[in-house]
Amino acid sequence: MRMLIFSAAFALLAACGAGQHEEVGEFKNDLIGNEIKLEALKDPKVEGVTCHLSYFDRAVWDRLAKGNWFENPSNSSIACRQTGPIVIGAIDFDKSGEEVFSQQQSLIFKQLAVRRIYDASNETLIYVAYTRKPVEGSAKMSISTISLYGQDVGVPASE
16 A cells, blocks of 8 residues: 555656656666656747657666665756747856756656756757756766757847
């Protein structure tokens, strides 16, 4: 019974991710049911950009065997492409950029996040997928870039 309650709580929190995203694929990674999930992410402030994010989703059997019920691994990968005319809205031009997506990867503390940074000198949007923890953040990350060179996207020359 306790196991059922923990599973239900985990599923509820995992479903509470922020951002515009849609699961577009999933497949079993091994015989015990671990999966690779694929999501399409739309940047809420940049039209014409779609990022595809992949991450590992542990199966119940793997959670039982390893004893870590409440957490998925920090591994993820991201690829972003222009999928239409790019229209940049009111984005943050600061060096730290802004978060465009986050999703729980553990019951409470770990989140998978995607951050957008605008590189004005190279006319490029940079998207970084990473895992965030309050203590000992993960060094595992993935980046993807979209060149804006030669495009009229209505972005100020520098801020």
